[in-house]
Amino acid sequence: MPRHPTVRLSALVAVVAVLVSACGSESDDAGSTASTGPTAVTVGVIPIVDVAPIYLGIKQGFFSAEGLNVSLQTAQGGAAIVPAVMSGQYQFGFSNATSLLLADSKGLPLKVVSSGVASTGEPGKDFGAVIVKADSPIKSAADLAGKRVAVNTLKNINTTTVNEVVRQAGGDPATISYVELPFPDIVSAVAKGDVDAGQVVEPFLTIATGQGDRQVVSNYAGTDPNLTIGMYFTSKEYAAKNPKVVAGFTAAMNKSMEYATAHPDEARAILSTYTKIDATVQQNLVLPKWPTTVDRDSVQLLTDLGTKDGLFSKQPDLDGLLP
């Protein structure tokens, strides 16, 4: 009998230890300024066309010229990348603008370090659009009202921009019922008639139109011809502690995006190193724009649209977030 209290106590201690260690220290700035040699940084990206420049830039040596040894980690989406950047697991990350605004509005201290990807500004020739079956009665954005529309993420950039183009066309976006599906499944859900329409980006847009689907509206270009869609970011803490690394990353990123813009064929070619894209699709897909500056007005517009759709409980602080 005298043994029992000890056993109980040690079990309790073990439980406490596990819990405390689980919620303890949140960041140890891995990869911050070392003494000599290149600085190792990890960047969280999504394996889509948008991030082709960073792959090209690494290959062209733009990052090593800035003293950075970049390794890329692919993740499902911005929601997974943001926590990893916050915890110091990644030093930089790529995410869409609305996710960053959402994070900012919830009080996550993030800092955009470079532009990422933008709309081509040409309706019908943008890298994202709403598709329907060829024989669908939906002919214009206004017809989307009251329909079932698939998006890859609910309550995010794709719903706010589709809502906006429907609103502009005179439809009531509140009547749209959105369904969340991964991009590849959106194409087959539209084909099966499970949903009336779907918002997709490249390469799925080219795949869908190749199967006979029709574009109804370019939701990015229709929202704003200069719409900033994705950006690279870091945590405010990392930015404050490592200004040199951040400056080097921004410079290399800008060079990469300029290079990708000037060499679209190389940008297409590099896609097959990190995605499984069919060769003809790779040749035919619409490349996005890779501007080196963030179009502040368009980010403000995304903020206003998100506010209209009730995404933000608190207004995002653009001055603190944008470079």
Place this chain on the structure above:
Amino acid sequence: MIRDLPRRVLTALGLPAVLVAVWWVSSAHSTSFFWPPLSTIVRAFPQTWTADPLLHDVLPSLARLTAGYLAALAAGVTAGLAIGSSRTVRALCEPALEFFRAIPPPVLIPVIALFTGYTAWTAKVVTIALGCLWPILLNTVEGVRSMDEVLRDTARSYRLGRAATLTMVLRGASPRIVTGARQALSIGVILMVISELFGANRGLGAAIVQFQRGFAIPQMWTGIILLGLLGVTLSVLFRLVEHRTMAWYRGVRQAERGA
């Protein structure tokens, strides 16, 4: 038994109380965004789970779970009795059963969606049912198989009717069926959540993911806690049902132990 009740309640709540206290204290001054103080989470709870989400997220999820689970129970027990009763059928089916059991239902979700539709309830109910089926089916087969041969022979020689034989086999296999049903319940809860990660806009699982995506971290935690509480409730309900239906078995066990 009745006198024991307060003690049993205290024992059951002891560890949870300690864990909650530890969580509360250790997170009290947390500044980590993803690990908010428990007090913040508790305060967010009533604001998050108001009538609307309870009605449109939690209830549909539970309804899908119930439908899938009951379908699996009916199919699993029926097929299990058929397979378990015949040595030949069992030998024929075993490799196929093991094959299907080894495939985790989450990987089948997109495939199920292709056949049953991406957004309808059917895909989710089928996913839950497919996951719950295997433990019930395989345990039923085992239960039937492990029945006393003498009992079977006796039933045969007394020329018991089909109905009587079936009742006897069901009773004999029921301890194993209950074991399978209990395993299936927890699998069902998991699949209820997973099935909503794909092609859903409402539901408990979908809501938790939306909170996470929207960086509504305290709300996300409330969803996880709610899920856990549901799990506890379901297992208590299961025990109540088991207690009533298996009273005879407890009697047999006690008699065997000489109590």
